[in-house]
Amino acid sequence: MTEVTKLAGHRFAQADYAIGRYAATVPSDTTLADVTHPEFFANHLTVFRRGMTIDIVSDDFGLDCTLRVLAVTKTTAVVRVIRLFDEDSAPRATATEVSPAEVSFGGPHHKWRFLHGGNVIQTGFDTRDAAEKAADRYVQQMKG
Numbered sequence: 252m253t254e255v256t257k258l259a260g261h262r263f264a265q266a267d268y269a270i271g272r273y274a275a276t277v278p279s280d281t282t283l284a285d286v287t288h289p290e291f292f293a294n295h296l297t298v299f300r301r302g303m304t305i306d307i308v309s310d311d312f313g314l315d316c317t318l319r320v321l322a323v324t325k326t327t328a329v330v331r332v333i334r335l336f337d338e339d340s341a342p343r344a345t346a347t348e349v350s351p352a353e354v355s356f357g358g359p360h361h362k363w364r365f366l367h368g369g370n371v372i373q374t375g376f377d378t379r380d381a382a383e384k385a386a387d388r389y390v391q392q393m394k395g
Contacts, residue, residue, distance in 0.1 A: 271303035279311040283335065286318065289327035299323045304333070349393045352386035354379060365389070 277286065285291055286307050292299065305318045315336035322329040350368065356379075357364045363376035365386035372389060376382035 271298070271300055272306070273298070273303065274306045274308070277307060277309050277314065279309050279313060281309050281314055283314060283316060283332070286314070286316070287330055287332065289329055292328050292330075293326060296323055296325070296328055299328050305330070349390055352390055354382045354386055 299320050303320045308315050316332055317334035318330040319333045320328055320330050352365045352367045354365045361374040363379050363382035364374040365372055365382050
């Protein structure tokens with residue numbers, strides 16, 4: 252039989268406080284070194300608390316990480332990385348088949364348009380060719 256060690260005499264109790272969780276969107280050229288610099292969040296230190304987490308995503312999704320705030324002073328915040336998305340080691344999603352978009356004329360108001368899954372996606376194309384090109388771009392974007 253397996254011996255179970257019980258959690259007794261340790262610091263384990265219901266939290267009487269909430270650890271804040273914030274999110275930040277940063278420009279595409281921002282690096283991990285930038286966001287872990289102690290002065291990066293200098294304008295937001297009044298809301299920072301020790302132990303809180305910050306989810307950071309860049310505009311192009313190149314940087315995607317979670318930071319834990321370890322210490323806050325009047326001018327700096329010391330953080331550590333607790334999660335960092337790495338494109339090379341991330342599991343790959345399996346390719347799925349995306350249904351084709353339908354191109355049709357929607358009348359004088361909609362003009363040429365394309366639909367996907369029965370929903371009108373975009374309208375106002377002057378030619379069928381322009382609507383087909385936009386529909387192809389849309390389907391390619393859905394495929395990834």
